[in-house]
Amino acid sequence: MHAKKMRATRGPLVRLLVLGRVLVLGLLLAPGSWTWAQESPQPSTAAGRTFVAAPAELEPVLDGETPESLEQLSAMEQQQRQVARLAAACTVSVQIGISQGCGVIITGDGYILTAAHVAMRADRDVTITLADGREVAGRTLGLNREVDAGLIKLKSDTDDGKPWPHATLGQSADLEPGMWCVAMGHPGGYEQSRGVVARVGRILAVRHGAIVTDCALIGGDSGGPLFNLEGELIGVHSRIGNDVADNLHVPVDHYDRSWDRLVTAEAWGFLPGFRPVLGVRGAPDTTVAEIQDVIPGSPAAAAGLKSGDVIERFGDVNISDFNSLKDAVDDTMPGEQIRLRLRRGASVLRVILEIGRDPSS
Numbered sequence: 001m002h003a004k005k006m007r008a009t010r011g012p013l014v015r016l017l018v019l020g021r022v023l024v025l026g027l028l029l030a031p032g033s034w035t036w037a038q039e040s041p042q043p044s045t046a047a048g049r050t051f052v053a054a055p056a057e058l059e060p061v062l063d064g065e066t067p068e069s070l071e072q073l074s075a076m077e078q079q080q081r082q083v084a085r086l087a088a089a090c091t092v093s094v095q096i097g098i099s100q101g102c103g104v105i106i107t108g109d110g111y112i113l114t115a116a117h118v119a120m121r122a123d124r125d126v127t128i129t130l131a132d133g134r135e136v137a138g139r140t141l142g143l144n145r146e147v148d149a150g151l152i153k154l155k156s157d158t159d160d161g162k163p164w165p166h167a168t169l170g171q172s173a174d175l176e177p178g179m180w181c182v183a184m185g186h187p188g189g190y191e192q193s194r195g196v197v198a199r200v201g202r203i204l205a206v207r208h209g210a211i212v213t214d215c216a217l218i219g220g221d222s223g224g225p226l227f228n229l230e231g232e233l234i235g236v237h238s239r240i241g242n243d244v245a246d247n248l249h250v251p252v253d254h255y256d257r258s259w260d261r262l263v264t265a266e267a268w269g270f271l272p273g274f275r276p277v278l279g280v281r282g283a284p285d286t287t288v289a290e291i292q293d294v295i296p297g298s299p300a301a302a303a304g305l306k307s308g309d310v311i312e313r314f315g316d317v318n319i320s321d322f323n324s325l326k327d328a329v330d331d332t333m334p335g336e337q338i339r340l341r342l343r344r345g346a347s348v349l350r351v352i353l354e355i356g357r358d359p360s361s
Contacts, residue, residue, distance in 0.1 A: 050086045050231035051168040054079055062229055064178030064202070076180075076229075083182050083231040084198035089165040091225055093129035093190035094118055094152065096140070097337070102185045102224030103128070103152055104233060108163030110154030111263075113236050113255055114223035116143040117274070119150035120333045122265040126152055133192045142262030145333070146269030147209045147254045148238040150223070151262040167225060170232025172251035175211060179203045183215035183247075185224030185237060210248040211235045217247045267331070276332045277356040280305060282322040289325040303353035306344065313341035329355070 054062055058075055067073040090105040094114055101118030105111070112128070119126075119140040126138040141151040154164065183199045201215035211226065217237050226235035226249045235249035255262065270276075279298020280291045289311040294300050311319050314328040315338045332338060334357035342349050 049165065049168065050083065050090065050227065050233070052079060052082045052086065052231045054230050058229070061180060064176060064180065079229055080180075080182055080198075080200050083227055083229065084184065086231060087167065087182065087184045087198070087225060087227055088131050088196040090167045091131060091184040091186075091196045093186050094138075094223055095127045095129065095190075096120060096124055099336070100186075100189050100220055101222040102220070102237065104184075104223075104225035104236065105154075105164050105166040106169060106233065107166055109156075110138070110164050112138065112152040112154065113225075113233075113252075114150045114152055115236060115238050115250065116145045116148045116150040116267075116271070117239075117333045117335065118223035119143055119152060120336050121331060122267050128152070128154060129190050131196050141265045142258070143267040144254065144258045144262065144269060145267065145271055145274075147250050148271050148274075149236070149250050149254050149258065149262070151255070167227075167233040168231055169252060169256075170228055170230075170234045172206070172211060172234050172253045175203055175206045175228075175234060175251075177203055177205055180229050181213055181215060181234065182227045182229070183213065183217065183221070183224065183237065183249075184227070185217070185221035187218045187221050189220040204245070206251075209251070209254070210238065211251055213247050213249065214245045215247055216245075273357065273359045274334050275358040276329055276334050276336075277358045278325075278329045278353075279356065282325070284322050284326075286321060289319045289322045299353045299356040303340075303351050305340075305342070305351070305353075308344070309349075310343045311340055312343055312348075313339075315339060 055075055057072055058079060061067055061076055067076050092103045092105060092112060094101045094103045101114060103112040103114035106113055122140055122142060124140045126140055128136050128138045137155045138152045139155065141153055143150050180202055184196055187197055199215045201213050203211060203213050205212040217240055221237050224237045225233050228234050234252050238248045238250050240247055279295040279300040281293040282289060282291055291305060291307055291309045293307060294305050311325055313319060314325060317328045319325045319328065332355045334355050336355045337352055338355060340351045340353065
């Protein structure tokens, strides 16, 4: 009876301590050194070394319960620190042009999971920055835009033939609200002096296309990894919802289901509400991509495009008619900056614009 009373009295205090330690942990965690990887030609739940077996006293916490003692709280903090230290080695910064996001290495030969809106398009050169500041070359592969899943491959022989440190793959099918998680990334962009940043939180909801957590994500985090408390990769950061505590992650199982298409650089689908938009109208049966109308408030209007302009090149794609322009726009991602070459009367102009999104799609 006395023990039960003591537990009831200490309960609120323990929960406050949990919150305090979680907040401090998110500020203080720094990347540790870690060298290892086992060669793996494809994703495998047995691959990687981010896995950290939890002590027996943490079994209830793994299932989403709140620590009930200072001893259990201390064990949880140690567990989180180990996971974050190992996860830092396989969390990378992804840069394509002026755009920057994150990714996570999942195989010894350099496959990287990221968000589709970070990779943007297949077959693009990408610069990968490791936790220690080294820069290596990569190439974007497939994009499952329906859930915002993307794949990148590091170029061969970029680390003297040594296997890359990589994550242990978990499963997202068995996740439940309340479970604890660790989010890694580069909020605000890569900073070597700061290193990889870890945030500890809980799963709020599990949907078909997204895991929702209270791990705060900001610009630069997109494409970074979400781990469970045993260091298994369970998701990839996608986007922020309508609330600052509404952070969405791509469930890792979606990468497994579409692996064959991703690895062959196929791109398909649109994320609901994220269909790319240019903001012009034209006749589909003309022999050139002549603009008939520019939609007010659209990316095209912001870039100064006018009725009568003929678009001849869209990024790396030569435009022959309005249908080819539509196809080129559909192959982009909202937020992507595109260079246009267009003809206005006798003049040839070059314009840079940012692709918009159609929230009604």
